[in-house]
Amino acid sequence: MPSDAAPPADLLAIELYDQPGHLIRRAQQIAVxxxxxxxxxEVTPIQYSVLRMLQEKPxxxxxxxxxxxxxxxxxxxxIAARLENKGWITREVLPRRQRRLLLTAEGEAVLARTVPGVRRMQQALLSHLEADEQREFLRLLRKFVDLGNEYSRAPLRSGSASEALAPQET
Incomplete structure (x- = not known):
């Protein structure tokens, strides 16, 4: 016969710093x-991602x-409307109300100005790990994101998530 009594508190306790969700939220705070x-x-992390993708795939x-x-x-x-208002992209209306996005010369200049800072950011985020730990951390992070992609409110829909998350040559 099941008991209506609540389980002891220690059975419900999960160490906060052992919870992946909490650690990922903290990692995001640190990265931002x-x-x-x-x-x-000048540019937000999400705006940078958009500009970078438009540079890669005009x-x-x-x-x-x-x-x-x-x-x-x-x-x-x-985000596209904000970037257009800043003069960093243009949005061309296509048939069926689609909008084609292109970087402007100003958008290219913004990206060029961010590159040194992005490189410093990557170095700062990974600098406390040994080289093999950096590779393993990024490998596991890519794997985690790839395997969890479908749980996202906005899943990655690149050529393939695995392709987009594949290790990059540095």
Whole structure:
């Protein structure tokens, strides 16, 4: 016969710093803080991702851009409108109300200015780990993100998530 009594508190306790969700949230806080410290506040981390993707794949439409950087379509549209207002991208209306996105010369210049800061940010985030730990950390992080992609509100829809998350040559 099941008991209606609540289990003892110690059975419910999970050490906060053993919870992946908490640690990932903290890692995100740290990454954003270091981004602003090293890159500055001219561009946000998400704007940087959008600009970087448009540099890599010029002419993406807004829906495809959202899929490529794992944003919901309304967020991608808002960011694109802000970037257009800043003069960093242009949005061309295509048939069926799609919008083709292209970097402007100003957008390219913004990206060029961010590159040294992004490199410093990456170094700062990984510098406390040994070289083999850095590779293993990034490998496991890519694997975690790849395997959990479908749980996201805005799953990555690149050529393939595995391809987008594959280790990059440095």
């Amino acid at each position: 803080s270091v981004f602003y410290e090293e890159v500055g506040r 002419g993406l439409d807004q829906v495809r851009l959202a899929q490529e950087v794992a944003l919901d379509t309304s967020t991608a549209a808002e």
